[in-house]
Amino acid sequence: MVTLAHCQALDARDPLAFLHASFAKPQEDTIYLDGNSVGAMPADAPDRVHALLTQGWRDARRRGWSYFDWLEKPWLLGQALSHLLGARPHDVIFSDNTSVNLFKLLAYAWKINPQRPVIVSERYNFPTDIYIAQGLAHFLDGQAQLRLIDHPDELSAALGPDVGVVYLSHVDYRSSYRWPMRQTSQAVNACGALVFWDLSHAAGAIPVELQADGADFAVGCGYKYLCGGPGAPAWLYVHPHHQEKDWPVIAGWMGHEDIFAFAPNYAPSAGVRRHLTGSPSILANQAMSAAADLWKQVKPADLGWKHQSLSELLVDLLRERCAHLGVTVTSPLDYAQRGGHLTFRHPGAGSVTEALLALGVVSSFRKPDSIRFGLSPLYLSHADIWTAVDRLVQVLETKVWKEPRFAKVSV
Ligand SMILES: Cc1ncc(COP(=O)(O)O)c(C=O)c1O
Structure with a gap:
């Protein structure tokens, strides 16, 4: 069985952990598994855009083309x-x-x-x-x-x-x-x-x-x-x-x-x-x-290690903890044949993604019955994957996803 301690041990070896703090924390803290649609925001992006608007557009005007x-x-x-x-x-x-x-x-x-x-x-x-x-x-x-x-x-x-x-x-x-x-x-x-x-x-x-x-x-x-x-x-x-x-x-x-x-x-x-x-x-x-x-600070080999580690951990956790709850991994099981996200199937997939959202796990639903977890090596930890699957288990075991409040599925 994969344990949280095992995930934390992997995090201790993570060569990209130093980048986690470079991403902005949203007001409502979530485990963000939707980077395959829209990636998370670097913490200094708003200040940089603001500086461009003020020093560039407001102050330099057309000279901005020469100054910047x-x-x-x-x-x-x-x-x-x-x-x-x-x-x-x-x-x-x-x-x-x-x-x-x-x-x-x-x-x-x-x-x-x-x-x-x-x-x-x-x-x-x-x-x-x-x-x-x-x-x-x-x-x-x-x-x-x-x-x-x-x-x-x-x-x-x-x-x-x-x-x-x-x-x-x-x-x-x-x-x-x-x-x-x-x-x-x-x-x-x-x-x-x-x-x-x-x-x-x-x-x-x-x-x-x-x-x-x-x-x-x-x-x-x-x-x-x-x-x-x-x-x-x-x-x-x-x-x-x-x-x-x-x-x-x-x-x-x-x-x-x-x-x-x-x-x-x-x-x-x-x-x-x-x-x-x-x-x-x-x-x-x-x-x-x-x-x-x-x-610029990311070595391709570190990216490769981290992504494979997150992706294989997710497969193991889904198979160990969610197979008996109706979850089937539909992405290829051989890592070499998988890309950025992992897809799994559940008959209530749309409502399950809504129930996960209510517990702070952001993922995406694809008709008719698929859920995608996007695995960004830059800002996700192995412990995040463990927590996301733990919340999925909770949603499926309690059957909370069947409640009418989760019937309407967002895009
Ligand atoms: C494989 C692929 N190509 C292209 C796009 C869309 O590109 P754009 O909207 O930038 O034209 C997407 C969007 O999700 C995509 O998944």
Whole structure:
């Protein structure tokens, strides 16, 4: 049996424990297991945003562009986080949101691999990913075609000489299934196609090796595990081999080779910066910087140890203490096949998440019967996981979740 003392012993060895105090404590203290949707707030983010508004917008006005690093932020943020992604510092930028970055890079990838019209993806990929691909095929009036697989095992049969891009979420937003990035990228590249990964449910939870594992393109959200705050910029990565093969799809002035030349004709900037579009979102980048300064202190190996330790502890606790109460772990049991969160099933899942919320445990419900616990290695302890499961046991044993007050399920 896993005990609280065992969890506390793991916490004593936690290489990231020093970061817990760098996160703000909300007024209503909770065990926050929803970092797969919106990450917790770095404690100094409000002061930094306030300083930007006063010293920047109020006092410096347009001189702010010269006094501060507003223009450089998209690549400074990329440099600060690139080690977590296994990318060279100048191969990552932060801009726009994930959906826009998906479109920019999917259209670019499709165009640089000509005579191969097919985009392979998963039917149950995150909706925005699939809508972006459908929208691109629609925009191209049938020149691009989508081939959707229902299960990872179907990928190899879907590959062929007509496939230009394989477009996948590294970690599934429902089950947390994690594709083996290196093996998959190699198989895709071997058939002449490019591979494009959405890492929204991986980056900041588990270390990744984009360049070593053969990713051609990648994007991810800034507001989930990366803790960049509401409306945080998303990031994008392009493998060095592909960075200068074509113009970006949105040829905005921020991606021009000489922004302030105000030249009448477009010429793309060197490297990934050509995928910048218009004026950066300065406030959002400022909040993201508070998180980036924490990420600079994180070694990928420590992130990997901590996440695996939390995730395996949660599986053990759920199986030991909740199986007889109707809980089934539905994420893969092999850790190598799991991403940031862990998903389990219970027939009353919606009401159970509401009852947990009343006890200070924040998690998320996915229809029809799944609960996701997002495992951020930065601000969660092993004792937090123990307490969250203890409260789940309480909710299930007392059947309090059946009370009418928990019938209405929040989003
Ligand atoms: C896998 C994945 N991709 C993209 C998004 C959405 O990205 P955005 O709203 O920044 O466009 C989400 C949001 O939850 C997601 O889970």
